[in-house]
Amino acid sequence: TFNGTWKVDRSDNYDKFMEHMGVNVVKRELAAHDNLKIIIQQDGNKFVVKESSTFRTKDIEFTLGVAFDYSLADGTELNGSWETDGDKLVGKFSRKDNGKVLTTVRDIVGGEMVQSYSYEGVDAKRIFKKE
Ligand code: MYR
Numbered sequence: 001t002f003n004g005t006w007k008v009d010r011s012d013n014y015d016k017f018m019e020h021m022g023v024n025v026v027k028r029e030l031a032a033h034d035n036l037k038i039i040i041q042q043d044g045n046k047f048v049v050k051e052s053s054t055f056r057t058k059d060i061e062f063t064l065g066v067a068f069d070y071s072l073a074d075g076t077e078l079n080g081s082w083e084t085d086g087d088k089l090v091g092k093f094s095r096k097d098n099g100k101v102l103t104t105v106r107d108i109v110g111g112e113m114v115q116s117y118s119y120e121g122v123d124a125k126r127i128f129k130k131e
Pocket of ligand 1: 072091
């Protein structure tokens with residue numbers, strides 16, 4: 001289950017990934033220390049995600065398979081949805097500004113939540129520990 005409070009512990013290739021997404025260096029340096037915390041509450045197909053970081057706090061509600069809007073901390077707007085694939089959550093989102101696709105997967109590995117991101121052939125991961 002993904003339910004719980006997850007705090008980012010470490011990231012892999014996140015700077016390169018953000019650079020590829022077009023995030024400027026100042027924001028990337030801030031994002032490297034964003035203290036991202038994600039509280040996930042799943043009830044059947046419905047999710048409430050409470051995101052907080054040094055950038056903002058944001059509540060997101062979505063239903064599996066139903067597209068919704070989401071904006072990144074730098075203002076980039078996405079539209080897409082999450083689905084399940086076995087025990088994983090797979091998200092497919094498109095950028096509204098250029099139509100390009102960002103895919104993301106959440107998986108629980110050894111008690112940690114691993115979130116992978118992929119955009120135009122560049123991959124990154126952020127790994128969260130349960131609080
Ligand atoms: C959620 O479930 O947390 C809300 C929806 C998340 C949508 C996809 C998030 C992608 C984040 C990519 C970060 C890249 C920064 C350049």
